[in-house]
Each structure stands twice: as C-alpha cells, then as structure tokens.
Amino acid sequence: MSAQLQPGVPAGTATVMRAMAVADLDTVLAIENQAYAFPWTRGNFTDSLAAGYRAQMLVPAASRRGDLVARPCLGYYVAMPGFEEMHLLNITVRSDHQGQGLARQMLAELASSSLDQGRNTLWLEVRPSNERAQRLYRQWGFLTVGMRRGYYPHDHGRREDAIVMRLNLPRSQEAAHGLD
Ligand SMILES: CC(C)(COP(=O)(O)OP(=O)(O)OC[C@H]1O[C@@H](n2cnc3c(N)ncnc32)[C@H](O)[C@@H]1OP(=O)(O)O)[C@@H](O)C(=O)NCCC(=O)NCCS
Numbered sequence: 001m002s003a004q005l006q007p008g009v010p011a012g013t014a015t016v017m018r019a020m021a022v023a024d025l026d027t028v029l030a031i032e033n034q035a036y037a038f039p040w041t042r043g044n045f046t047d048s049l050a051a052g053y054r055a056q057m058l059v060p061a062a063s064r065r066g067d068l069v070a071r072p073c074l075g076y077y078v079a080m081p082g083f084e085e086m087h088l089l090n091i092t093v094r095s096d097h098q099g100q101g102l103a104r105q106m107l108a109e110l111a112s113s114s115l116d117q118g119r120n121t122l123w124l125e126v127r128p129s130n131e132r133a134q135r136l137y138r139q140w141g142f143l144t145v146g147m148r149r150g151y152y153p154h155d156h157g158r159r160e161d162a163i164v165m166r167l168n169l170p171r172s173q174e175a176a177h178g179l180d
Contacts, residue, residue, distance in 0.1 A: 005030050006072035008096050013060050015102070017109050018068055020055035020076055022046060027073050028057070031094045038153045040090060045078070048089065054079045056109065058093075058102055075102050079110055085121040086114045091133075103136055111169055120169045125162035127152055134163065142167040 006027060020028065025045050032039040049055055055078045059071040075093035079086045088110065093102045114122060125148060126133050142165040150159035 005034065005094060005096075008094070009060050009072060009074070011097075011100050014062070015058050015074060015105060016061045016068075017056045017058055017106070020045075020049065020057045020078075022049055023069075024057060024073065028076055031073065031076070031092060032090075034095050035092045037155075048078050048080075051080075053089070054081065054086070054110070054113065056106070058106055075106060077106050077110060079114075081117070081119065084119055085123060086110065086119045088122060088124040091124075104140070107136075107140055111167075115169055122167040122169060124165050125151060126165060127160050128163055129160065137165050137167075140167060 025042055028045060029039070029042060045055075056076060057073045058075045059068065059073060073094070074097045075091070077091040078089045080089055081087075091103060091106055093100075093106075111122065114120070122142070124137065124142065126137060128134075144163055145166045146164040148162040148164060151162035152160040154160040
C-alpha cells in the first residue's frame, strides 16, 4: 500500500534536487496516484531505477527535518538516456504545489544535467488532452515532431494518441532559460 502525501511546504520555498531511490517509492507513488488517471506502477519506477535512468526528486532546500532524505517530495522526473539525447518519461508535481514554477525548475535541471553529459536533445510524449503540460513544454521551446497513435491507455479500454515533442538544447538555450 502507498503512503499518504507528506505535508507540503509554503509556496516559494527554495528547493533542491536529489536522486530518487527505491526507498522513496511510497512517497513518489502517493504523488503519482493523485496526479494521473493512469499512473505509473511501482514496477515502472523500480525498472527505471534498476536501468539507471535519471530519476530526480525536488525537495525543500532546507527543512526542520534537516536530513535530505526526510524532506517532503514536491515533484520528480524520470528520464531515459540515449545517444546524445534524453527522453523524459515522467514529470510530475504534487497537486497542491502545481502552478508554482516547480516543473520549470525540474526542466531546467534536466536540461543542464543533460548538456553536462553531452546530451543536447530532449524528447517527450504528452497526451493531446493534457493542455497544461503541452503549454509548459511549448513555453520551454519544445516543438511537436510527430504523433504516436494509440500510445496511452484511456477510459473504457480505449487508447489515446501521444504528441511527440523535441527540444534541441544548444548552449545558447541554457542562457535563454537562465541556466548559467
Ligand atoms: C504538468 C505539470 C508537470 C506542470 O507542473 P507545474 O509545476 O504546475 O508547472 P509550473 O508551475 O512550472 O508552470 C509552468 C507552465 O506550465 C503551465 N501551467 C502550469 N499550471 C497551469 C494551469 N493551472 N493551467 C494552465 N497552464 C498551466 C503554464 O504554461 C506555466 O507557465 P506560466 O506560469 O508562465 O503560465 C503539473 O501540472 C503536473 O504534475 N501535472 C500532472 C502530471 C502531468 O500531467 N505530467 C506531465 C505528463 S506529460
């Protein structure tokens, strides 16, 4: 059984990112199950961690619970490395902390860590019905480059297409998003 959501933090609290571990998955799944009609399973996360995908959690930069591991998770992402590219598989902000710029912070960290590793293309899929996420990605400069038919599960056993988006990350893009 998954844990309940941990208490949140005030909007505007400074944050840092840390690596996700198997021990975090109760916390992560509590957020995941709130965020999606078709959430990732524990197995999806453990497989991603076992495969060495980049999995990062956003936590308060400081907290009365000083230990980094004990700080509440505000959001997370999972990305699969490829040849000179990263494929963003999951990015989620807990529901009571959405609209505070936290996804933008995580995208900035993904972009800068990808560039550090010589990966200058980001890929992702998004549901056509997820206008909020599309708006975030478009703001970030992602372009629609294709469509995967019937990619996602949908209600009543139906399937939903996926919009495929790509972002090329030249060094100048880092500056454009204040990543220097
Ligand atoms: C999509 C999601 C990751 C955005 O996270 P967030 O932290 O709320 O986003 P941010 O606060 O960083 O906002 C960045 C941009 O996203 C868009 N956005 C955020 N909240 C929005 C809202 N309520 N309505 C419309 N657009 C919104 C806007 O373009 C926003 O930029 P702006 O503030 O300049 O208008 C978050 O809503 C989420 O976790 N949703 C559920 C999981 C999900 O759909 N993940 C993406 C799967 S592809």
